[in-house]
Amino acid sequence: xxxxxxxxxxxxxxxxxxxxxxxxxxxxxxxxxxxxxxxxxxxxxxxxxxxxxxxxxxxxxxxxxxxxxxxxxxxxxxxxxxxxxxxxxxxxxxxxxxxxxxxxxxxxxxxxxxxxxxxxxxxxxxxxxxxxxxxxxxxxxxxxxxxxxxxxxxxxxxxxxxxxxxxxxxxxxxxxxxxxxxxxxxxxxxxxxxxxxxxxxxxxxxxxxxxxxxxxxxxxxxxxxxxxxxxxxxxxxxxxxxxxxxxxxxxxxxxxxxxxxxxxxxxxxx
Amino acid sequence: xxxxxxxxxxxxxxxxxxxxxxxxxxxxxxxxxxxxxxxxxxxxxxxxxxxxxxxxxxxxxxxxxxxxxxxxxxxxxxxxxxxxxxxxxxxxxxxxxxxxxxxxxxxxxxxxxxxxxxxxxxxxxxxxxxxxxxxxxxxxxxxxxxxxxxxxxxxxxxxxxxxxxxxxxxxxxxxxxxxxxxxxxxxxxxxxxxxxxxxxxxxxxxxxxxxxxxxxxxxxxxxxxxxxxxxxxxxxxxxxxxxxxxxxxxxxxxxxxxxxxxxxxxxxxxxxxxxxxxxxxxxxxxxxxxxxxxxxxxxxxxxxxxxxxxxxxxxxxxxxxxxxxxxxxxxxxxxxxxxxxxxxxxxxxxxxxxxx
Ligand SMILES: C[S@@+](CC[C@H](N)C(=O)[O-])C[C@H]1O[C@@H](n2cnc3c(N)ncnc32)[C@H](O)[C@@H]1O
Numbered sequence: 001x002x003x004x005x006x007x008x009x010x011x012x013x014x015x016x017x018x019x020x021x022x023x024x025x026x027x028x029x030x031x032x033x034x035x036x037x038x039x040x041x042x043x044x045x046x047x048x049x050x051x052x053x054x055x056x057x058x059x060x061x062x063x064x065x066x067x068x069x070x071x072x073x074x075x076x077x078x079x080x081x082x083x084x085x086x087x088x089x090x091x092x093x094x095x096x097x098x099x100x101x102x103x104x105x106x107x108x109x110x111x112x113x114x115x116x117x118x119x120x121x122x123x124x125x126x127x128x129x130x131x132x133x134x135x136x137x138x139x140x141x142x143x144x145x146x147x148x149x150x151x152x153x154x155x156x157x158x159x160x161x162x163x164x165x166x167x168x169x170x171x172x173x174x175x176x177x178x179x180x181x182x183x184x185x186x187x188x189x190x191x192x193x194x195x196x197x198x199x200x201x202x203x204x205x206x207x208x209x210x211x212x213x214x215x216x217x218x219x220x221x222x223x224x225x226x227x228x229x230x231x232x233x234x235x236x237x238x239x240x241x242x243x244x245x246x247x248x249x250x251x252x253x254x255x256x257x258x259x260x261x262x263x264x265x266x267x268x269x270x
Numbered sequence: 271x272x273x274x275x276x277x278x279x280x281x282x283x284x285x286x287x288x289x290x291x292x293x294x295x296x297x298x299x300x301x302x303x304x305x306x307x308x309x310x311x312x313x314x315x316x317x318x319x320x321x322x323x324x325x326x327x328x329x330x331x332x333x334x335x336x337x338x339x340x341x342x343x344x345x346x347x348x349x350x351x352x353x354x355x356x357x358x359x360x361x362x363x364x365x366x367x368x369x370x371x372x373x374x375x376x377x378x379x380x381x382x383x384x385x386x387x388x389x390x391x392x393x394x395x396x397x398x399x400x401x402x403x404x405x406x407x408x409x410x411x412x413x414x415x416x417x418x419x420x421x422x423x424x425x426x427x428x429x430x431x432x433x434x435x436x437x438x439x440x441x442x443x444x445x446x447x448x449x450x451x452x453x454x455x456x457x458x459x460x461x462x463x464x465x466x467x468x469x470x471x472x473x474x475x476x477x478x479x480x481x482x483x484x485x486x487x488x489x490x491x492x493x494x495x496x497x498x499x500x501x502x503x504x505x506x507x508x509x510x511x512x513x514x515x516x517x518x519x520x521x522x523x524x525x526x527x528x529x530x531x532x533x534x535x536x537x538x539x540x541x542x543x544x545x546x547x548x549x550x551x552x553x554x555x556x557x558x559x560x561x562x563x564x565x566x567x568x569x570x571x572x573x574x575x576x577x578x579x580x581x582x583x584x585x586x587x588x589x590x591x592x593x594x595x596x597x598x599x600x601x602x603x604x605x606x607x608x609x610x611x612x613x614x615x616x617x618x619x620x621x622x623x624x625x626x
Contacts, residue, residue: 203289204282205274241283244381245610251383252290252610 026052033059034069043073046080057087065094066110079117093120096127116153126156133160138167144182152187166191174198175210176223184223195257196250197226201239203249273554277597280607284554287608288504288616295319295404295614296386297430298374299397299464300437307398308374314384316376319404319593320411324369327589368414369589370438377404377593380611397463402430405594405606405614409497409550410434412583412621418442419492424480424537427453429460431497436465436473445491447476447483481532484539484574492545496537498530498562500553503616504608527557527565534566538578543626546581549603550619559618560601567622581621 030040043055062072076082082090097109097119112119119127134145134155148155155163170176170186186194201207201221208216221238235241274281296311298304298318308318376399378384389397410431415421421441426432427448435441446461448454454477461470478486480496501523530551537547549566551558563580570576583604587596595609603620 200286203286205285206282240279241286245283245286248381248383248610249286249290255383256291 023052026056029056030059033063035073036069039069039073043076046076047083050083054086055083058083058085058090061087061090061094062113065113067113071110071114075113075117079121082117082120085120090120093124096124112149112153116156119153119156122156129160130156130158130163133164137164138171138178140178140182144178147182148187151182151185155187158187162191163187166194169194170223173209174207174223175214175216175220180223184227186223186227189227192254194227196246196253197234197239199253200241200246200249201226204239204241206239276554276556277607280597283609284607287610287613290610290613291383292403292504292608293377293383293613294386294401295407296376296389296399296401297407297434297437298376298399299433300372300374300439301464301466301469302392302396302398304374304398308376311376311386311399314378314386315382316378316384316386318374319377319590320369320373320375320407322592323589324371326592330588369411370415370440372438372440373407373411373434374437375404375407377614380592391463395463396466400430400433400460400464403552403614403617405617406430406550406552407434408586408590408594408604408606408617409495409548409619412586412619413493413495413546413548415440415493420490421445422483422487422491422494422537422540423447424483424494424496424533424540425449425498426475426495427457429457431495432457432473433460433464435495436461436469441472444473445476445487446473447478447480449477449479451477481529481536483536486540488539489542491541494537494541494545494547495550496534496547497550498533498558500526500530500551500558501555502552503554504552527562530558530562531565531569534562535569535574538566538570538576538622538624539574541624543624545624547622547624548619549622550617552616553618554605554607554616556601559603559605559620563602563620563622577625579623579625581623583619583621 027040030043031037035043043059044052047055059072059076062075063069067075085093094109097112131145131149134140134148135142140148166186167181169191170181170184171178176184198207202209206218207220208218210216210220225238226234229237231246232243235243235246239246273284277284296316298308298311376386386399386401389399389401391397413421413435415435415438417440419440419442421435421444423432423435423444423446425448426446427450429446432444432446435444446457448457454475458475461473461475465473534547534549537549541547549563553559567578567580570578580602586604587598590596593612594606594614595612597605597607600618603618606615606617608615
């Protein structure tokens with residue numbers, strides 16, 4: 001059976017330079033690592049032009065990070081480009097991620113890789129820039145940065161500048177403190193969505209920016225309650241409004257944002 | 271006065287409307303190429319809301335029995351028309367015939383946030399339409415000017431409603447007044463860009479204090495529009511909560527209801543017996559709306575021996591429900607509430623008839 005698998009795969013590749021027995025050994029290694037025949041088939045379907053040795057090396061590295069066969073396959077299916085990296089690059093990146101404190105207890109790093117496998121293919125510079133923005137511009141503590149990376153590994157994929165803007169928006173405009181920002185998983189939510197919901201509540205009279213002393217005349221809903229619920233729940237439970245109104249509001253707000261503070265050109269009002 | 275008390279659970283929805291971009295209507299200028307301009311606006315998917323309401327009213331009348339049967343089957347909130355009894359439906363259709371067919375105003379339907387491009391002048395320099403809050407036409411429609419009427423527009427600048435009054439083609443003479451000379455000049459310029467010279471000869475523009483009109487020209491007019499100055503809630507709603515910016519000084523604001531009352535009173539005295547007066551504001555405040563009407567009626571009665579009847583305009587609510595969001599609980603008159611899907615108003619209007 002495996003013979004058939006091997007043959008069909010080999011056809012797509014430059015199988016010439018790899019002996020049948022060599023390939024057989026490799027497939028045995030995959031089996032030893034816990035991959036089923038079907039999974040091995042799937043694995044080989046990714047990046048078909050890749051040499052089997054490289055494939056094996058990358059998979060091994062991922063397993064060394066503590067991933068099991070299942071999550072390795074899932075991660076690679078999500079980001080097949082990881083297969084193109086050399087084992088050494090992978091190891092470097094894993095080391096760096098561990099130093100970021102993600103790796104404590106292995107479980108965490110594993111989670112990050114599953115949630116966001118493309119983190120391996122990011123440039124060193126990019127990751128560094130994101131972490132620096134979180135620490136220096138947003139003034140999160142090291143522990144908080146770690147928690148953010150745990151909770152929303154995808155921050156690493158964002159433009160550092162956008163992260164800073166998003167943080168400033170909730171911190172200054174909405175008056176949300178660091179701890180609550182972390183708990184809200186803010187960085188999973190697109191900024192446009194955050195603004196839509198916040199400004200909608202504000203204009204409904206249901207959200208106020210705290211004054212200098214941090215006080216408001218009404219009790220604001222928590223950031224978490226605003227952004228981590230479905231739109232339906234947000235409208236029913238927090239905004240107490242209708243979908244029709246929110247739909248129109250989003251369109252109007254988009255127009256407003258596009259125009260900045262420019263006044264709308266019109267003739268007379270009365 | 272706290273709006274959250276006055277409007278209860280509707281207030282947040284009104285508030286978000288007030289603080290978001292308002293909608294406009296394009297009042298068609300019959301003195302330009304109205305047909306062509308209308309077709310252009312129809313291409314933008316805008317509809318003439320006055321015409322639509324008339325069509326719907328005619329429909330309601332013919333289909334009334336059918337409508338009712340259907341109405342009973344569907345969920346109550348889906349059909350508004352069922353809320354009206356057959357009787358009411360018929361009266362509203364009859365009354366709707368008093369709506370001037372010459373006033374045409376295009377709006378984008380509920381939920382459509384498109385905007386109108388600015389009007390362009392035609393070969394003679396006349397503009398094809400005037401952009402205004404479509405709800406501000408309701409007071410003019412309520413005034414139902416009849417052919418040959420003498421009409422007074424007591425607080426007329428910058429002139430949106432004056433223009434609408436002239437569109438009816440019914441004014442034998444129109445007196446347009448505004449206390450502010452600079453604003454009167456603006457009114458003059460607006461009329462210049464919309465109305466041909468030979469027609470505007472029947473328009474007299476003055477800059478007097480409207481409060482004295484009763485003495486100046488008492489018992490004269492068939493129709494009087496009293497569109498008073500008021501606090502524009504669209505600008506001042508933030509200050510209710512935050513006290514950040516105050517557009518109008520407090521003292522001035524406190525004096526408003528008194529000024530409004532005296533303007534309405536002057537309007538009532540300027541009307542001839544049997545004549546009709548419409549009072550309108552762009553405020554949500556009961557103090558500037560119902561309260562002013564009640565006081566003016568009372569003072570007219572006790573101090574001038576002029577008796578005044580407050581007319582029922584509730585048929586406006588059924589007639590225009592597809593375009594505007596109305597408040598059903600005014601003691602007197604009608605109020606259009608801002609709502610995101612139909613973001614017009616606020617506009618309050620109340621019609622009064624001076625008894626013979
Ligand atoms: C709401 S605006 C009128 C808008 C106008 N009817 C339109 O549709 O374009 C109120 C006007 O009342 C004028 N006004 C204020 N006090 C007045 C007074 N005592 N007599 C006459 N007009 C007055 C103001 O100058 C202002 O232009």
